[in-house]
Amino acid sequence: FFFHGHRRSTKLPARCGVSVATMSGALSHQHQPYEAMDHGIGQAHGQAHTGKSAETSNLRPTELSSGTTILAIPFPGGVVMGADSRVSTGTYVANRTSDKIAQLHDTIWCCRSGSASDTQALTDYVKHYLGQLAVETGRSPTVKVAAHLMRKLCYENKDNLLAGVIVGGWDAVDGGSVYNIPLGGSCIKMPFAVGGSGSTFIYGLLDSEFRPGMSREEAHDLVKLAISHAMARDGSSGGIIRTVVVTEEGNAREYVPGDQLPFGP
Amino acid sequence: MSAPISLAPGGSASRVSAKSGLEAATERTRQPIVTGTSVLGIKYKDGVMLAADTLCSYGSMAKYKDARRLAKVNDATLLGAGGEYSDFQSITDLLRRNALEDKCTADSLYEEDVNEECAKEVWNYLRAVMYNRRNKMNPLWNDLVVAGFSQPAFGEASEENKPFLGLVDKIGTTYEDDVIATGFGSYLAIPILREKHRPDLEEGEARALLEDCMRVLFYRDCRALNRIQIAKVTKEDGVLISDPYEIETSWDSASFVEPKGQLEGDGGW
Numbered sequence: 463f464f465f466h467g468h469r470r471s472t473k474l475p476a477r478c479g480v481s482v483a484t485m486s487g488a489l490s491h492q493h494q495p496y497e498a499m500d501h502g503i504g505q506a507h508g509q510a511h512t513g514k515s516a517e518t519s520n521l522r523p524t525e526l527s528s529g530t531t532i533l534a535i536p537f538p539g540g541v542v543m544g545a546d547s548r549v550s551t552g553t554y555v556a557n558r559t560s561d562k563i564a565q566l567h568d569t570i571w572c573c574r575s576g577s578a579s580d581t582q583a584l585t586d587y588v589k590h591y592l593g594q595l596a597v598e599t600g601r602s603p604t605v606k607v608a609a610h611l612m613r614k615l616c617y618e619n620k621d622n623l624l625a626g627v628i629v630g631g632w633d634a635v636d637g638g639s640v641y642n643i644p645l646g647g648s649c650i651k652m653p654f655a656v657g658g659s660g661s662t663f664i665y666g667l668l669d670s671e672f673r674p675g676m677s678r679e680e681a682h683d684l685v686k687l688a689i690s691h692a693m694a695r696d697g698s699s700g701g702i703i704r705t706v707v708v709t710e711e712g713n714a715r716e717y718v719p720g721d722q723l724p725f726g727p
Numbered sequence: 728m729s730a731p732i733s734l735a736p737g738g739s740a741s742r743v744s745a746k747s748g749l750e751a752a753t754e755r756t757r758q759p760i761v762t763g764t765s766v767l768g769i770k771y772k773d774g775v776m777l778a779a780d781t782l783c784s785y786g787s788m789a790k791y792k793d794a795r796r797l798a799k800v801n802d803a804t805l806l807g808a809g810g811e812y813s814d815f816q817s818i819t820d821l822l823r824r825n826a827l828e829d830k831c832t833a834d835s836l837y838e839e840d841v842n843e844e845c846a847k848e849v850w851n852y853l854r855a856v857m858y859n860r861r862n863k864m865n866p867l868w869n870d871l872v873v874a875g876f877s878q879p880a881f882g883e884a885s886e887e888n889k890p891f892l893g894l895v896d897k898i899g900t901t902y903e904d905d906v907i908a909t910g911f912g913s914y915l916a917i918p919i920l921r922e923k924h925r926p927d928l929e930e931g932e933a934r935a936l937l938e939d940c941m942r943v944l945f946y947r948d949c950r951a952l953n954r955i956q957i958a959k960v961t962k963e964d965g966v967l968i969s970d971p972y973e974i975e976t977s978w979d980s981a982s983f984v985e986p987k988g989q990l991e992g993d994g995g996w
Contacts, residue, residue: 583732591734617813619732621757642791646760648783648813650791662788 529698530562531660531689532573534630535672535681536638536653540709541630542678543571544685546660546693547701547717549578558701567592569708570608570631575658576645577624584625588612604633609641609649617647628655631708638708660692660699667691682707687724694726759811759868761785763796764950765912766807766872767940769924770890770905771933774961775874777807778937780945781971782952789952793971797958801826802965803875804846805958809909810869810897818856818867822849846875846891846960850901858899870909871895875960888962908940911948916940930959938974945976 532545545562548555562574564585570592574581588611595603609629616625630640642655653674656664667688676684686703693699703718718724766779783794797807798819806822808815829844844852850873860866877891893903906920923936934957945953953976958968 587732613813613816614734615732617817618734618736620813623732644761644785644790646811646813648761648811648816650783650794650812652791652793 529660529696530575530658531656531664531692531696531699532562532575532628532658533656533661533664533668533685533688534573534628534640534654535676535685536630536640537676537678537681539638539678540569540632540707541571541638541640542681542685542705542707543573543628543630544689544703544705545573545658546689546699547704548693548699550698553697555700560701561704563704563706565589565713566608566629567596567631568602569633569710569713570603570605570629571706571708571713572608572612572630573628573657575626575628580623580625581627584612584615584623584627587615602633604635605629605631605639605641606633606636606651609643609651613641613643613647613649616643620645620647626657628657630655632710634710656688658692658699660689660696663695664688664692678707678709683724686718690718690723690725693723756864756866757868759814761791761812762868762950763794763809763812763815764948765908765910765916765944766796766809766870767912767916767920767937768807768872768874768892768907769920769928769933769937770892770926771928771930772926773930773963774876774959775805775890775892776930776933776937776957776959777805777872777874778941778955778957779807779809780941780952780955782950782954783812784950787949789950792952792954795956795968795971797956797968799958799966799968800849800875801843803843803960804849805874805960805966805968806849807872807874807958808869811867814867814869815871818853818869818871821856822853825852845878845888846873847877847893849873849875850891850893850895850903853895854899854901857895857897861898866897868897870897872907872909874958875966876962890960911944911951912940915943915947919943942974942976945974 529550530546534541534543543563547558547560549557549560563571564574565571566585566589572585574585588608591611592603592608595607608631612627612629616623616627624645626645627643628640629643632638640652640655642650642652642657644657654668654672656668671684682705685705689703702720703723705716707714761783763783764780766777768775768777777797779796781793781795782789783791794812796815797805800806800822806819826844853871853873857867871894873893873895875891876888878888891903892905892907893901894907894909895901905926906917906924908916908920919940920936937957941955944951954971954973956969956971958966960966
């Protein structure tokens with residue numbers, strides 16, 4: 463489906479698997495969710511094919527993207543957060559050693575996807591507010607509070623941000639928990655959460671392999687396996703797999719080098 | 728230079744923008760990103776019942792299969808929404824904030840004495856909220872269904888808390904009726920609901936009717952799921968929202984069993 467400069471035809475046959483009425487870019491300046499876009503269809507509307515992919519066409523010319531795979535799986539006693547390490551500008555790998563898992567508080571972390579600058583700014587704000595809250599209340603904030611703070615920032619500034627975030631961690635109230643905050647600023651608690659452009663390739667794998675109540679090792683292994691599979695198929699994900707296992711006792715950081723991935727590349 | 732991100736409602740858009748009035752306004756109508764589909768509602772013998780599935784879609788992807796689209800506002804009001812999920816969360820926060828403020832500024836701290844907003848008041852308030860945003864060309868992208876009871880108008884008997892069911896859409900249109908549906912439901916479910924509705928439906932019958940409609944929607948709406956929630960508002964029990972459960976579907980009609988795509992047939996489609 464390459465449409466050069468002419469309007470997309472609306473007469474697609476009913477049998478065709480592509481949905482015509484998806485996120486229509488009727489207002490051409492809007493951000494579109496680049497992770498799940500129907501590639502090709504979304505690019506028409508009278509614009510020439512510029513060579514930009516669906517994921518990067520919304521970024522400003524020199525803006526960095528963490529076209530990414532991020533994943534978080536809770537287990538009894540904590541959470542495993544995982545991400546790849548590739549940051550791209552267009553088709554160039556700007557940073558192949560990036561750290562997309564940012565610490566918001568002692569046992570609260572977030573995985574970042576979308577515009578690198580937007581998510582860095584968001585992380586800094588939330589880190590600041592959570593630190594302030596901890597001092598004011600005299601105790602550690604819960605993951606739920608951190609997630610909703612992030613949600614508030616993402617929601618109130620939704621016109622100016624391109625950020626999909628997963629907030630996860632351990633707290634004494636809920637144990638290990640994971641919240642997904644996609645574009646637009648919804649905040650949804652999930653049994654496990656995956657995001658970024660590479661996530662589309664591993665929904666099937668996760669749907670079949672994930673079971674609620676997995677142990678720490680099982681969750682950790684699944685995170686590493688799933689991200690390898692995503693990196694194998696997504697051009698915007700790659701490098702190494704970074705993981706952080708968050709528990710009451712603390713945080714254990716690990717990385718899997720690019721030549722020792724469970725699968726692929 | 729763009730303003731830094733901010734926690735304030737409207738975020739950096741709440742500061743004076745470089746562009747003036749109309750230009751800035753026309754840029755701001757957004758598209759919904761994470762969306763819920765239909766919500767159905769009917770009045771029955773004991774009160775009002777709503778149904779919605781637990782799916783929020785991300786474009787065409789069925790991403791969030793356990794999203795709750797029915798929310799309790801107070802002991803007398805239930806809110807259901809289709810459309811952008813983040814805007815629905817924001818509206819629920821707003822209404823709960825208002826309810827909390829009412830409770831804390833009431834004449835008495837005792838629960839029985841608090842005069843909660845009834846569903847009709849919530850419905851009217853939401854009309855103002857939605858219409859206001861529409862005037863700024865920056866709508867909250869939701870179709871809201873408000874269910875509950877309405878307090879008697881001035882002069883009516885005071886025991887007469889009548890069941891109330893109304894809709895508010897993203898541009899502030901409002902109406903009330905005995906049966907309400909949003910999204911695809913307004914095309915597929917309303918005819919069924921109008922046919923089968925009676926004001927003296929028992930709870931079981933009302934629920935079966937709503938389940939039938941949700942089943943049709945699952946068959947015919949690409950963005951629907953067969954996992955639904957039912958919620959009711961009654962005088963005795965207040966607001967009750969069920970846990971999500973799967974509805975049964977039928978796949979044994981002849982057209983499934985006997986495919987029509989063969990050469991001798993009509994070719995099927």
